[in-house]
Amino acid sequence: MESALSPKSIINVAAICGSLRKASYNRGLIRSAIDLTTNQSVTGMSINYIDISPLPMLNTDLEIDGKYPQSVTTFRDQILQSDCFLFASPEYNYSVTAPLKNAIDWASRPPNVWADKAAAIVSAGGGFGGGRSQYVLRQSGVYLDLHFINKPEFFLNAFESPPKFDDEGNLIDLEAKERLKSVLNALKAFTLRLNNK
Template sequence: MEAVVAETPRVKVAALCGSLRKGSYNRGLVRSAIELSKSINGLEIEYIDIEPLPMLNTDLEGEGTFPTAVEAFRQKIKEADSILFASPECNYSVSAPLKNAIDWASRPPNVCADKAAAIVSASGGSGGKRSQYHLRQIGVFLDLHFINKPEFFLNAREPPTKFDGNGNLVDESVKEKLKEILISLHAFTLRLQGKLEK
């Protein structure tokens, strides 16, 4: 009699990048995460573009409706099991496009609530630590549940070069750290959903 192998539950991750620049390092982290996820059984990452979102303005809301781009964005977040934030640091905090996307997602009904989340950052200096701290504070109000460890802060300007000229992550040791984040997010999401014991 053949043994029955339990199928790993699927986890769908919505990946948001706080930088709109095509060659941004944080966008490079998302691309790398998508590629790495292919080697993690049960993990699926979809990049959600926040550039089409208008600036938050409640005058744009109707009776329970939102602008088309916002509706599409909110639906993607709602369908996801968890969220991966690639958050650059701007003036010691999160970027304006990322905060705008989060604010749209949080409009009633809040489509972020009770989801697992993780943050990765590539910036100069501290590698985005302060932006991550602020993002975690925002997450408290949104009822997001961030993984605590491992953490991922990358000083993108510190040699040797971690990215190529197109913003693609090329450092293998950094890729391994990024994969650890994804594995942790996958497991934590399943625990929150009651599909995996601690």
């Protein structure tokens, strides 16, 4: 099958944050990624933030006659129409958050709409910067047939000095923004590569 993407195509990125807080540092990473594409620091990408808060907790009793609740159907359509994914994954108890796992599971219900697409993960937090959540998410990706970029990795200790975020959770650290830019460029290149195989 001929790819729908070419190097000149605009890549549609679905951005999903595992934290539901508006001032979340991880959500701030997504806002910064969107800024990088809108101000042309990263070209050829359009990032759409997808709010996962309306999703009900996974319960297959909600699947009636092969149909999902409307919020789930809308979410699944957004995932299906995207070329690749950017996950901002905070770490809770050495793992991914419940809202993020819930979203992953809803979109994996038959037919799995994650399959055979590229993805990248960024995270901010204390200590290891959310890194353990990334390993758990990568494990899920194996079953989902998601293809995560391996390098560059992006873990950010949000509590080191100087401050990495402002009071509203916006990324202000210039070095971190450059690292985020590298992640987006790698995601773009890998997405084009997968679609031109």
